[in-house]
Amino acid sequence: MSLKIANVQLNNNLILAPMAGYGDVAFRKLCKDYGVGLTVTEMISVKGLLYQGKKTVEMLRTADSETPSCVQLFGSEPDEFYKVISQCRDLDSFDIIDINMGCPVPKVTKQGEGSALMKDPVRAGKIVEACKKATSRPVTAKFRLGWSENTSKEFAHVMQESGADMVTVHGRTTEQLYRGESNVEAVLSLKPLLNIPLTVSGDINEHNLDRYKGADGLMIGRGAIGHADIFSVINGGEEEEIYPLIKKHIRYMQQYFDNEHYIVANMRKHFAYYLKRAGVKGEDKNRVNLAPTLKDLFVVLDEIFKVE
Numbered sequence: 001m002s003l004k005i006a007n008v009q010l011n012n013n014l015i016l017a018p019m020a021g022y023g024d025v026a027f028r029k030l031c032k033d034y035g036v037g038l039t040v041t042e043m044i045s046v047k048g049l050l051y052q053g054k055k056t057v058e059m060l061r062t063a064d065s066e067t068p069s070c071v072q073l074f075g076s077e078p079d080e081f082y083k084v085i086s087q088c089r090d091l092d093s094f095d096i097i098d099i100n101m102g103c104p105v106p107k108v109t110k111q112g113e114g115s116a117l118m119k120d121p122v123r124a125g126k127i128v129e130a131c132k133k134a135t136s137r138p139v140t141a142k143f144r145l146g147w148s149e150n151t152s153k154e155f156a157h158v159m160q161e162s163g164a165d166m167v168t169v170h171g172r173t174t175e176q177l178y179r180g181e182s183n184v185e186a187v188l189s190l191k192p193l194l195n196i197p198l199t200v201s202g203d204i205n206e207h208n209l210d211r212y213k214g215a216d217g218l219m220i221g222r223g224a225i226g227h228a229d230i231f232s233v234i235n236g237g238e239e240e241e242i243y244p245l246i247k248k249h250i251r252y253m254q255q256y257f258d259n260e261h262y263i264v265a266n267m268r269k270h271f272a273y274y275l276k277r278a279g280v281k282g283e284d285k286n287r288v289n290l291a292p293t294l295k296d297l298f299v300v301l302d303e304i305f306k307v308e
């Protein structure tokens with residue numbers, strides 16, 4: 001199945017979820033290798049971009065293969081969204097602008113950002129309008145079912161009326177965080193009310209796709225960590241072997257980041273998933289997590305994955 005977001009055509013309807021701390025350029029490039037239709041950056045602060053923070057601007061790097069590309073922005077002030085999209089040249093290379101209205105982290109919601117916008121639909125609508133005014137590119141919004149109750153019908157309507165070109169809905173409330181199951185039925189019930197594409201997010205993996213029938217787009221987050229090849233599997237291809245996948249991931253990290261300490265620390269988060277999938281636990285797992293350098297890491301991994 002393919003998906004068109006306003007004038008932007010994707011090769012298929014699979015989208016890599018924005019994931020702070022995981023979805024850097026190296027991981028997105030890896031997912032792109034395995035056929036994901038669209039990658040989305042980690043959430044990036046509008047304020048950070050306006051101040052041109054070095055770290056924030058670095059988060060805007062994309063791989064050549066990320067076409068089309070989507071940047072996810074978070075903030076609370078419509079004027080700031082307008083300013084950053086119309087003035088920040090680093091954003092020009094992105095084909096789609098997504099707005100984060102679902103982040104439940106208190107540090108974010110206390111500023112009125114992320115899913116706090118679900119409590120203020122008027123403001124959320126003004127943000128979409130400001131973004132649409134600032135660019136002719138598609139603007140999309142990602143949100144949850146609601147803050148504590150399911151208010152997604154009203155909210156999705158506001159998004160559409162404000163000009164959003166697609167909505168992505170994670171089937172949990174803010175108060176639920178990541179507990180319980182994602183309420184797929186509640187998300188799919190929005191479909192008849194919308195004339196823009198509906199992408200569903202929450203708990204999708206290669207085994208449960210039937211539950212998501214009826215959605216225009218499928219957004220996969222945790223199911224892709226340690227398993228970037230999930231996209232080729234869903235598209236009918238083969239699973240990749242885990243060690244070659246890990247090696248490619250590290251190679252991409254080296255391509256984009258020059259601080260070895262950072263690469264090792266960042267890979268540890270991904271190893272939690274890679275090793276679980278490979279059935280590696282106990283002492284072997286500890287050795288991977290304690291390896292201080294890439295050289296040490298490869299010695300341990302070669303042993304675990306039995307490379308002569």
Ligand SMILES: Cc1cc2nc3c(=O)[nH]c(=O)nc-3n(C[C@H](O)[C@H](O)[C@H](O)COP(=O)(O)O)c2cc1C
Binds near residue numbers: 021201
């Ligand atoms: C570690 C982590 C970081 C996330 N960061 C973001 C983010 O930056 N922006 C966003 O909209 N959602 C973020 N999410 C939510 C995901 O995009 C997704 O909606 C959620 O994880 C449910 O999908 P899944 O079950 O496929 O992971 C994050 C989720 C996780 C687990």
